[in-house]
Amino acid sequence: MKGIIVVDVEKCLGCKSCEIGCAVEHSVSKDLFKAIEEAPLPQYRVTVEAAGELSVPLQCRHCEDAPCVDICPTKAIEKLGTQEPVLIKEELCIGCKWCILVCPFGIIKLSRDGKIVT
Incomplete structure (x- = not known):
């Protein structure tokens, strides 16, 4: 990023x-x-x-304790440290939309192919 x-x-x-x-x-x-x-x-x-x-x-606020990271069942969303950005591995996303539900800012959305993008 x-x-x-x-x-x-x-x-x-x-x-x-x-x-x-x-x-x-x-x-x-x-x-x-x-x-x-x-x-x-x-x-x-x-x-x-x-x-x-x-x-x-x-845009993504790269939350210190990002709820999207914790809820992702496939670990498609990761944050390597509190001062690091939230990263998305689109190839691991299954389109479950749990991250969209828990994002406190309503920023996460789906791409045209049903994968997460933020």
């Missing part, structure tokens, strides 16, 4: 450029113009939601 997107919500315009940048970063080509032609389309891991007059980017 390169890192997370840090946003000053007071300055966020809701343009969703962070969504596009995230999708390109997670694409095969790592190039915007090539990524839009990839099949399947790359998944973004950050979404922008309206919160009153503000727009707020939502």
Whole structure:
């Protein structure tokens, strides 16, 4: 993981450029113009939601005691230490959706093929 997107919500315009940048970063080509032609389309891991007059980017918070890690029956979600990021091994995911139910921020979602993506 390169890192997370840090946003000053007071300055966020809701343009969703962070969504596009995230999708390109997670694409095969790592190039915007090539990524839009990839099949399947790359998944973004950050979404922008309206919160009153503000727009707020939502993404995994890499919880210190991540409930998604504890509940995953196949260990597709792991966290190697309290200061480490939450990592997903999509090949181990069986699509049970338990992680979606326990995420305190409602961030985890399924990809088009039914695997978890965050």
